[in-house]
Amino acid sequence: MTTVKTLLGLPGLRLRPRAGAELLDRTVTRIYVTELPDPGRYLSAGELVLSGLLWWREPGDAEPFVAALARSGAAALAASGADSGGIPDDVVSACARHRIPLLEVPADLSFSVITEQVVLALAAASDSARKRLLAAAEAPVETLLERASAELGLPCWVLSAFGRVVAGTTPLPMPAVEVVRRHAGREPGPLTVVPVEGRHAVPWLIALGGPLSTAQAELAEELAGLVGVTRARATQPEAELPGEVRVVALRTEGSDESRDVLRELLPGGTLIESTGDTSYAATGRWPDSATGELSTAEPLLRANRILCGVSDPAPRAEGREIARYALEAAARRAGRVAVVEAGDVAAHRLLLAGAPDGLRAALRRRVLGPLLAYDAEQHTDLVRTVRVFLECSGSPTRAAKALHVHVNTLRYRIGRAGELLGADLTEFTDQLDVYLALRAGDQPGG
Template structure:
């Protein structure tokens, strides 16, 4: 890493510090020459600003110039007093006030010489940094990040596409899911984000705590490759699960990414089965709908569906997770997570029935009622459903339908005649309600 102090040691430049002697460890990322009175819009953090002070014409001109450097995060100001009779005292004072290191350039030194030597120093430092980073290629991700942070002069983190922090030496200044969402939406933010190289369905991202110069960006790309290699070498865990564990069934509609997504989602999970778009894993943890929503824009799948069993013997849990996944498939949304414990028993049972069987059940039980409604332009099917969902209470159903209770009783009686069923009897109610739910496209 090239610092302001590094530049003071370059042979032939003879730079002399006039202010900010305690700030010479600041990293320098590039050099920028300007004579604008307010160069703020053109500056970037970490730049060495080189100026002949042609903008200084009268007292008071130093404040806006130096303030602009401070706002932009400039590393230092290297100034020549060849055309101003030396460095004005107010420039020195402004640099002290805004904590900008001020380096005096000898009046006989060409700016082209300074630019050439600084550029060469930055290039040499970049190559050295790359070699030092490569020397840590076999180290864990945490060690790679420590080395990269030292070379870049900025904190670094590795994030999972699920919105988790994989590694990082310092607390992330913004929530990880927000960083991932901004990256997916191609929005800029306070962090620079670089994707980790690799072919995993769920990408990892490198977040760097600030804007990068060209040399820093190249180093971040090098880090991306090294972290990608490290990730590829990671062995799958061998979890020691109890006899009764939760099973998660995950489907990536329209893609074969389910295995990768499930393994990233459940790092402690044991993969049980994978058939491309659908995978099953046993685990002691619960999948996070928020994490799946975070990663969804980054995968090819049109939807991510997930069914989750309660802890149970493995084969039983896998069957239940599969039924919960079938319930999820009948619901709307790009990400749908259905815990089996939150689904009614009849819904789980129907979820396991093929579509043809569901349609046949609906026609066999409700056929006469459906035909009557179609011919008479009535809606007795809806009346029956509301009645059953009100636990067979005529009073509650009449109130829900905004009709008189006697009207409700007449309609239920007529529906019972058409169906050949007694809608006040539990077993008949159960058959009819299952047939009604069999026609649902959404749970």
């Protein structure tokens, strides 16, 4: 890492601090020569700004120039005296006020010599930084980040596409979900994000606390490669899960990412089976944040939709079947991410979700056919009457109130519907068959 103090030690430059002597540990990433009175639009963080002060004419001229350096995060200003009269006090005081280290360049020293030596120093530091980072290639992610942060002079984090912080050198200054969202939408933000290399379906991202110079960007890419190797090398032991478990069925429509997505979602879970787009895993705990995490990662995946079904705590084989039914219920819901937990869905809906569309349609026609035909011919709505009656637990009084009809009218309609269906709608078993047939015609997600 090259700092302002490093430049003071370069042979032959003879640079002398005039302001900001306490700030000489700032990292220098590149050099920029300018004589513009306000160079702000051309500056970037970490630059050593080199100027002959040709823009300075009178006291007050230094303020906009030095303020622009401070706003950009410049590392320091190296300046030669204006018209060989030495650096004006106006420039010295502005640098002190804005906390910009000021280095005086000898009048007999060419800017080309300074530029050459600084560029060589930066190149040597970059090569050394790369070698030091590679020396930590076998270390854990946390150690790699600490080493990279020291070389880059910036805080670093590794984030999962789910919006989780895998590791970091300091607390993340904004929600990880927001960092991932901005990266997925290619929106600018205060952090620089570099994808971690590797073949994992659920990507990791490296976030760095500021804009990068060319040398820093190269080192960040090196870090991304090393983190990718470390991730691939790491193996997460599958947990021993005796007794009842929650089984999770996950489908990535249009891709074979289900296995990787499920493993990232449930670290330590036990993979039961995987067939490419659909995988099952057992877990001791289903995270409350799972739906949000899947929604965060979805834009970074190849899948058209992510569907997930979760069982109640149950023996593994039983849980797998419940998860399968819950997964089919999720498939009938709208949206690019749909998660159904069995405990939140009525049992009859889980059973119907597991039935193919053709079977559902056949059940509806077989049980309700005469009633559907009668309604179509007579322009009545006995189907709705029967449904409301059953949803009111077979109570004529409650159903009549819900339909805004007299209770005797309700009884007549239920009797007529029973005749058409060949069923006694006051008997529980007949009620159950008819209600399932009614629900079999519900729209997805209903």
